[in-house]
Amino acid sequence: MNQDTLHRFLFQQKHVRGELVQVAVSLDKMLQNHHYPLPVKQLLAELVVATSLITATLKFDGEIAVQLQGDGPVKFAAVNGDNNQNFRAVVRLQAELSGDSFRQLIGEGYMIVTITPRQGERYQGIIPLTGDTLTSTLEGYFAQSEQLPTRLYIFTDITTKNTAAGLMLQVLPVEAEKAAADFAELVVLADTVTGSELLTLPAEDMLYRLFHQEQVELFPAQHVSFVCGCSRQKCETALFSIGKEALTEHIAEGKLEMTCEYCNQLYQFNAEELQQIKDAL
Numbered sequence: 104m105n106q107d108t109l110h111r112f113l114f115q116q117k118h119v120r121g122e123l124v125q126v127a128v129s130l131d132k133m134l135q136n137h138h139y140p141l142p143v144k145q146l147l148a149e150l151v152v153a154t155s156l157i158t159a160t161l162k163f164d165g166e167i168a169v170q171l172q173g174d175g176p177v178k179f180a181a182v183n184g185d186n187n188q189n190f191r192a193v194v195r196l197q198a199e200l201s202g203d204s205f206r207q208l209i210g211e212g213y214m215i216v217t218i219t220p221r222q223g224e225r226y227q228g229i230i231p232l233t234g235d236t237l238t239s240t241l242e243g244y245f246a247q248s249e250q251l252p253t254r255l256y257i258f259t260d261i262t263t264k265n266t267a268a269g270l271m272l273q274v275l276p277v278e279a280e281k282a283a284a285d286f287a288e289l290v291v292l293a294d295t296v297t298g299s300e301l302l303t304l305p306a307e308d309m310l311y312r313l314f315h316q317e318q319v320e321l322f323p324a325q326h327v328s329f330v331c332g333c334s335r336q337k338c339e340t341a342l343f344s345i346g347k348e349a350l351t352e353h354i355a356e357g358k359l360e361m362t363c364e365y366c367n368q369l370y371q372f373n374a375e376e377l378q379q380i381k382d383a384l
């Protein structure tokens with residue numbers, strides 16, 4: 104099985120393109136540092152897949168943040184990714200879970216997608232949560248941002264091992280009538296996909312299983328990785344900005360501990376190190 108890969112594909116006789124993503128090792132790395140309840144792990148796994156699929160539709164280098172904000176037990180959940188398919192995630196809980204469905208976790212709220220190209224304008228899409236699933240919310244996002252009919256399938260397996268996978272079909276912005284007919288035909292086939300297939304089959308086999316009557320061009324895989332990007336140096340930079348007064352307090356306490364909320368890495372600074380930062384201000 105080709106784990107942790109994203110594939111783009113194109114139907115040669117149809118005005119539809121697609122994406123397939125599977126994450127396992129990267130997802131495991133992301134989740135192993137935290138003690139989230141199972142439904143929260145599932146939600147984050149879905150959000151990682153969603154972020155990968157959205158990122159793969161972008162035609163430029165840059166960064167993306169896909170955030171869920173609500174009034175449910177999960178106050179905030181976000182995945183940050185980039186065009187190299189590196190991602191990290193963070194979640195903030197504000198109450199005990201009262202159920203494990205998408206809306207029982209998030210409640211009323213929004214999905215906010217922020218795309219920051221390395222060059223050019225930042226784009227932000229805000230989608231009110233109206234559907235019952237993350238996939239329906241994402242389909243709403245694509246309808247709003249790209250005005251292209253899009254169908255998504257996301258599956259996770261967090262109980263036996265940490266894996267998640269997604270499939271996306273999207274209309275190409277050409278010959279709208281033919282594209283719509285092609286899309287409708289392919290969605291009927293794609294609807295037969297099962298979680299166990301999408302989570303385990305290699306991309307070639309998955310596409311053959313669903314679309315063997317079609318000529319499908321499969322593009323080379325892109326590797327998907329968990330990369331936090333935090334460092335002791337970034338913590339030091341943050342300490343330079345808290346001011347002398349706050350530093351004096353921490354020096355009096357004898358040490359300062361900072362924990363990365365993305366990967367749970369602990370960074371410790373003793374009084375002497377804090378004094379050096381204070382002296383350099």
Ligand SMILES: [Zn+2]
Binds near residue numbers: 334363365367
């Ligand atoms: Zn980190």
